[in-house]
Amino acid sequence: MTVGEIVSLLEARGINLKKKTAGEMAGPCPFCGGTDRFCVWPEENRFWCRGCNRKGDTIQLLRDLDGLSFEEATEAVGKPTTATPRKTAKSGKPTRQPFVHPELGKPDHGYSYANVKGELVFCVCRWDATTTRKKEIRQCLPDGLTWSLKGVPLCLYNQPDIAKYPTMPVWFVEGEKCADLLTSIDIKPATTAPLGAGKWPRLQSEYNIGEPLTGRTVYILPDNDAPGRKHADDIAQSLHGKAKEIKIVELPGLPEKGDVCDFLEEHGADGTFKTLLELANETPVYTPQENEISISGKKDIAAMVREYLLEEFDGGVFRISDLKRELGLSDADYTLARQCVRRMAAHQGLVEKHGQSLGTYRVVSKKKSQISWDEVQAKPSSLLLPGGLNEIVTTREGDLIAFAGFKNMSKTAIATEIVRLNLDTFQVHFFITEYKSRMKQRLLDFGVRLDHPNLHCYQIEKSDYIPDKIESGEGVLNVIDHMPNLDNFYLVGKVQDEIHRGLNGALCVITHQKLNHPRL
Structure with missing residues (x-):
């Protein structure tokens, strides 16, 4: 495959591209018909449509456009192959075809591993799961006939890119599909290791496969399962002291066994790009416990x-x-x-x-008892409170309860949990001193829908007087996450009395920080 071959293939099919940046071109999408969201990176022979999310390399382009098989597309772009016209041996059995596994047949996806010089070393083929089989992955030599890597010097995926961008962080994911996705949204170099999770210790001991990462900053994105997290720890531990810096970057909101591909489906390319950079900046540097x-x-x-x-x-x-x-x-x-x-x-x-x-x-709660309404001197109602949590520090008969958490973390956790528990029963008015991205994420983490029709969130300023802000009337629940660092936000004594008098049938729960608010 020659540099820029993907451009020639597209132009031959009437797709004219225009230069956007030094390394990127754009034009109409041959799949969805979009006019300017189809991006091509000629030096890497990769494409991605931001409209329909079609993406891949030149081989994938030929498969999608011309309906070619993996081995046909490989041969068409000049990859080393011994493909020959199908012949029949004297025995009457057909000769083997390249890139057709004797048991699994033609693969659904193929990925090429090259060394630092760009020379093809081996290929990884993947068969998607069907109703009759699970997902399968096999490796073969460039001839497409030898389904064994015995004696082959295994290497990292996209190794030429690692050398091409010597000052950029290397993003390490689990699987070639995820690495290609990161490359398509301009997060590169992105790499992975062959053979899957759990094989890193063997790859490192037998092939020193992590050597290209010496002196580099490495960000590891684990899959959201136990094998994925162990795989990330194995890589980080083996590279510690060799790489310049290592971080294990965990994406929020992934489903079980989810990965960065799942994250992009939900958040889009721009959201994924932004989140990855923010998380990489915020994540602490990896330090192995054994050394510390x-x-x-x-x-x-x-x-x-x-x-x-x-x-x-x-x-x-x-x-x-x-x-x-x-x-x-x-x-x-x-x-x-x-x-x-x-x-x-x-x-x-x-x-x-x-x-x-x-x-x-x-x-997992070890306490079975719930809040005692006799204890809090409040009227029985449909208000749900998290049983066994922290400490009740003060009440006002019938409609106001104040909790205390040991530190800010548990204080906010109580408030957020109360919001979640009562959204389907009350009009919940949630007062917080900083209603920004971090707090919104906290609500999402607790299972709170930000677009729930019963949820109303307010950011309280230092000059605000809380009794003037609360909502009154039956069916209303005010939840106040109390921040004592604001002078007018000390919700104790007479201030609580004023809130109590203004509720008029509404309920109010205040969460305090225990160290700042002894029992009153």
């Missing part, structure tokens, strides 16, 4: 995390990312804390995944 903390230290972290979660979140929801701030953890301790939470979920049954967001868990 003694065995006793590991046990101390595990005990601290367990005690904190069971005390503060029994039955409630939390995010792993908040543990670092709330417990004052170093990067190394935070890595351990994350592993502790995952072990608690996988083996101990103490926490469980909550919702679709990666890193959001619910502590």
Whole structure:
């Protein structure tokens, strides 16, 4: 395949492209008919339509446009192949065809692995799952006939790109499809390892496959399952001390076994591009626990995390990312804390995944009792409160309850959980000092629909007087996430009395920070 061959193939089919940047061209899409969202990168012989999401390399283009098989498209673009006209041997059996597996037949997708010089080393072929078989992946030599990699010097995917962009971070994903997707949205170099998750230790020991990543910044995107996370940890641990910097970047909201392809389907190319860059900037640098903390230290972290979660979140929801701030953890301790939470979920049954967001868990409640209405001196109603959570610090008879959380993390968790529990019963008015992207994501993590017709969110300013802001009347629930750093936001004493008098049939729940608000 020659540089820019994809442009010639398109122009031969009447698709005229215009130069957009030094390395990108655009024109009408041959698939959906869009006029200017079909992008081509000539040096990489790749395409992507931002309209219909068709994407791939020259081989995929020929397969989609001309209906060619994988081996036919490979031969058409000049890939090394020994394809010959089909002949019949004396035995009467047909000779083998290149890129046709003797048991699985023609693959649905093919990916080429080249060395740093751009020389084709081997191919990976994938057969999609059907009603009669699961997804299958096989590797073969460039001739398309030898379905074995014995004696082949295995290498990383897109290795020429890794060398081509020496100052750029290398994005490491699980699977060629994900690597191609990142390349298509201009996040490159993007790479993966052959043979799938769990094979990295062998690849590293036998082939030193991670050598091209020496001295590079590496961002690892794990699939959202246990094998994917272990694969990411294996890579990070083996590259530690060799790569310049390593981060394990976790995408929020992935389904079980989901990956960056699933994220792009939901958030689009622009949203995915922006999110990846933001997460890469925010994610702490990977530090292997073995190099940082003694065995006793590991046990101390595990005990601290367990005690904190069971005390503060029994039955409630939390995010792993908040543990670092709330417990004052170093990067190394935070890595351990994350592993502790995952072990608690996988083996101990103490926490469980909550919702679709990666890193959001619910502590499995050990307390069966619910809030006592006699205790809070409030009238029985359909208001739902998270049982066994934190501490009730003050009440006003019939309509106002104030909770206290140990730190800001659990305080906000209580407020968010109360919002979620009562959206289908009340008109919920949620008051928060900072209603921006972080808080919106917190609501989503807790399973709250931001477009729910009963949800009304307000950002409170320092000059606002809360009793003037609350909503009144039957069927209304005010939830106030109390931030004590604002002078006029001390919702205690007479201020609570004024809120109480103004409710007129509405209910109000205030969440405090326990260290700032002793029982009143």
